[in-house]
Amino acid sequence: MGILEVKNVGKRFGGLQALGDVNLSVKENSVHAIIGPNGAGKSTLLNCLVGKLIPDTGSVMFDGQSVLGRAPYEINQMGISRVFQTPEIFGDLSVLENMMIPCFAKRDGAFEMNAFSDVMSQKDVLEKAEHMLEEMNMADKRHMHAAAMSRGDKRRLEIGMCLSQEPRLLLLDEPTAGMARADTNNTIDLLKEISDQRDITIAIIEHDMHVVFSLANRITVLAQGTPLVEDDPENIRGNPKVREAYLGETA
Amino acid sequence: MDAIILQILNGLDKGSAYALIALGLTLIFGTLGVVNFAHGALFMIGAFCAVTLSRILTLSHTIIDDTQKDFLGNPLKVEVPYVHDIFGVATGDAIIDWAVPLSLLFAIPIMIAVGVIMERGLIKHFYKRPHADQILVTFGLAIVLQEVIKYFYGANPIPTPAPDAFKGSFDFGAALGFDPNLIIYPYWRIIYFGFAAVIIGGVFAFLQFTTFGMVVRAGMADRETVGLLGINIDRRFTIMFGVAAAVAGLAGVMYTPINSPNYHMGMDFLVLSFVVVVVGGMGSLPGAVLAGFLLGILESFASMREVIDIIPGINQVIIYLVAIVILLTRPRGLMGRKGVMED
């Protein structure tokens, strides 16, 4: 029984069957990659997991609880954090503030009317945020305007923000898309470190095979809205169906 | 039944004005991404083109008439328009009588010039600024324009009648087999509706069938890509601004016989036209036209006394009520696209 169980999920947009009959099981503490060619339904599937879309059929269970019909913030509070393709951070705020917000969300829940105490007097949150910044090697940037940082730093910050919520499942949507090689490798190292050192499950949607095979210990291949195959990386590498549907194109 | 037909006619007529203003507003928003609070002022300037032309046509020299006295008891000074001297009294009067239709020709170059100057001189510096800044600067411009007009023309409305040939009203009732006088409609308002239809049709045809229009439509959908193709989209957008100004201005010219123009007529229409645009869906031209007619007709029905008797005050709030209901049921207006103006 995996921490995330997707059963018979289907989603249709008008005449387009975006997801056919998706079954997926993500095991606890694994790094599970979902790959597939463009238009295979990867992003649709992801959106069904985080509450942005509601599938027409099927069920999505996280740790034994259904996530369907819940708002994104509720699903997040259940323990699923999401990293976007282009880093989504609070550009107008400082790096430290960016890091404090998820800490508040973790401590106070989805809404807390804490309007009359100074942010800086919330020592526990402040310490936690500072600690996370150090872990991300960003402590020196804490007073920087978040929007002014490089793309790699933004990605690092976003991942840090997600981690500071202590999620049980981290969803990454093409985390290295558009990155230079060096930045990509840094991100791979960071994610490796995270999965090695933390009690966390990672599900990653990725295009870049280098990233997938450096990180994943389980891979699902999606094609035309249905899972083609789910297996260990080395088996996927050798699978002729996968080669035909996907790897052949990029190779 | 007759009452309903009558209010539909009214609605179409009111709707034509709303649709014309909203059309120009949407053109500007759709192409340039600018929220133009000075658009009502363009409508007003158009109306004052008609006033100005009729002032030019009635430029006069005075002759002293000893047989009559003015209010101070001095001999009356009679004003004689120069057109009388040039074309004779009958032709001269006819020219003056036709001042409003003539103003259409007069207004087109002026409005395009006003539009282009406005875009090049002011608006283009605001493409990258937040919408709030655009609203504020165009609002300031609207105030300035209307105060300038007020300075030269006063605050009082200025009567600008239609040619005599279009006075009076057409009896639809008689034509449709009802009793006479039940469904009458003024000729000029019928003309206004027809005029609006022509302009709206013209703008759509222009965008649909000309290369220029196709580029502009492509630009409305994706400005950067079209710019990458090496097409000078900026210049085309400037021209579009001129066109939008001309549409608003012509709507204003033709409106003058319906209501005497005054300096604040643009502001009177401003809020309403924004409601129309938003109900139609920001950036959607068909939406703007549809919403214009829809709101015109609903407003007309709400002003029927049978309706007011049931819901007092409904005529005061109908437009806003419709806006609220539509925005809550159709998040992006009737025909709006996703993601436009939502941040």
Place this chain on the structure above:
Amino acid sequence: MFKLEKTDLSLLVIVAVLTMFAPFILNPFPADSAMAQFNAGYPDLMQRFVIFGVFAIGFNILFGLTGYLSFGHAAFLGVGSYAAVWMFKLLSMNVVPAIILSVIVAGLFSLVIGFVSLRRSGIYFSILTLAFAQMMFALAYSVLTPITGGETGLQLALDDPRILGVSQTAGGNIPVPSIFGLEMRSSAELALGAWSFTFNVGYYFCALIMLVSFYVAIRIFRSPFGMMLRAVKSNQQRMNYTGLNSKPYTLAAFVISGMYAGLAGGLMASMDPLAGAERMQWTASGEVVLMTILGGVGTLIGPVLGAGFIKYFENIFSKINSTILHEWFAFLPDGLEDLLVNVLYPFIGKGWHLTLGILFMLVVIYLPGGLVEGGQRVNGWFRNRGAKKSTTKTTPAE
């Protein structure tokens, strides 16, 4: 002190000093001089400065922090005023219950309107708030005349019941608003040579409330709640995927700013017990938007400056007429005098709208951050000069 950071505290102290000494600061010219025209230190205008300051501070909590642009906030000021005047009519002339009720009523209205309007964002939100406010204005002006007084506004009458007070004073007049017996309109005057200064109870009452409002606003800006509101403005998507529900945050900000507006409305009614429907019109809502942007959106002091700027203009510039202009330039030769007067006349007196429009445009074009940015630029310029001087001086010593 007050649990504030040093910079915030000094800002609060500066504002406090300015408001407390406003009667002096705003009356810099001798009472009989020609420049007395520009004196703004009379009770009504001073009250307006601080009341609209309260309004704009509250508006900034919504617009400046969350970025939601409401075009209907004047409606809350309006209902606040109506609530206060009804309190004067029915209960007592004491301003405290009136102001409390006006804040509560405005809070309720903003809760309902905010709840509905916040289902949409961007310009759709703006139009929804505009629609609600315009509906309230239109109805208050017409069919609700029995409750609102319609065109003439809701005013006190000699036969009001006033449960905890008298319907009429001994002299047969309508009693005036007061706080525990101290009349809002009572003033003391101080004459110092040619200068004269007026100290008005109502003004100081409003000023104290404004200072409290300002203090509360600082606390909100610096609180986790304030940080969440800025997060709403910055990236709602990230906020939702960080386990935070942005709806209640924005709604709370909307209601708080609505209550600020109600407070301003209650204060207005307390200074001058009449509530007119026009104060709910969209132009009045537009005015507070202008004040906020003009002063500097999202800054603490900006909205207060913007409010002062616009109210000064409305009340001082509109009163300059051609006679006054002629007096000013009387020392010039006649031809020149007439010329100058003719050039200036379109911009003052009845032309004050024109000048205001031009100023808006100039400020938006050249100072996008409003007056606060202007101040910072001037400040920066002086510092640069200062820095240059000090470097040139210190270099040889090294």
Place this chain on the structure above:
Amino acid sequence: MSKTDVTRRGMLKTGAVAGAGLAVPTIFTAQSAHAFTNEPTGGTVTLGFNVPQTGPYADEGADELRAYQLAVEHLNGGGDGGMMPTFSSKELQGNGILGKKVEYVTGDTQTKSDAARASAKSMIEKDGAIMITGGSSSGVAVAVQALCQEAGVIFMAGLTHSNDTTGKDKRANGFRHFFNSYMSGAALAPVLANAYGTDRKAYHLTADYNWGYTTEEAVKSSTEAMGWETVAAVKTPLTQTDFSSYIAPVLQSGADTLVLNHYGGNMVNSLTNAVQFGLRDKQVNGKDFQIIVPLYSRLMAKGAGANVKGIFGSTNWHWSLQDEGSKAFVRSFGTKYGFPPSQAAHTCYVQTLLYADAVQRAGSFAPCAVAEALEGFEFDGLGNGKTLYRADDHQCFKDVLVVKGKENPTSEFDLLEIVEVTPADQVTYAPDHPQFSGGALGTCNNGA
């Protein structure tokens, strides 16, 4: 209000609030030294002219301001004296008021009750105005009148036609020279019956605010008394600009007369629209369709242009009147400004003179003394014939003009012709008339 009653107790508290120990108490001028608000102490006296300078009534406000400037000039002995020589009271000497030179300040009402009060307050508090006058709408008049009552200065209303100004919202410190809705109805009804017969079906369009209500009521009740029937009365929003949807159904209702209880821009637009619909060319119930505008002003007539031709209405005063007072005023105004004065200008000029004269007769600027001098004052020679300032409600009773749009105007000012001068008796009503019920004058207030 700056200079108001400061009791000893209030004074102490005020001192405490205003900053204890700020200054030695003796240099605070104790305001109780003044007998009343803004008592003029030097050689001048300041009047406050509060007129619309922005907004749709700005032109009317500008004309009012011209009249005020003329009045000030005449009071100070300049010009030809205007109506001062024709005025039945000969107290005014042309040396100011009580020997004090008249000065004035101006403000902008914006035709909004809030803005008008703010502007009036600034004149009282800052400029020391002893009297406030002007305005172009009843909402403003009522709001400013109440303010003046509170502040303890006299309010001489400008153009305000609603019954409420001297009806349910009357105040002891406020005075109205202008006529009102009731008088319009009472003056119009007999003329209408005469011209159009007593068997008419009327359809009212009414501006949806206080003035509209009182005018509709007044015209309705006086025409119904003549035998007319009211088919319908529909309220139109103040912000309406296109009245087509209100006018189109008129013919369907079987009405043969349309009454437009509109003023300003509303009236210009509704009349223009009605004429556009060709209503006046129609025949209903075997009669020519007619339109009536209860309250006319020249500026509105100008805005509506040729559409006013032949349309009945009432007005307070018109420059074509041939009595000595009117002639003198028109000459004086026309010479200075080049065109004849409007009724708004006339009423404002007269109000200023009446105030000055009352002060002169009372021998004091104290509002209560002035009010007493004005109450029950009968005068003549100011253009409206014999006039009474009634003590019960501070309303002037005088002849009312019924006018008609002129068929062949000779100039842009010559738009109305006088059909009948309805004598004052016919338009006089009891102070407790139902249309004026509710409210009380209260007692006059001297302020500080």
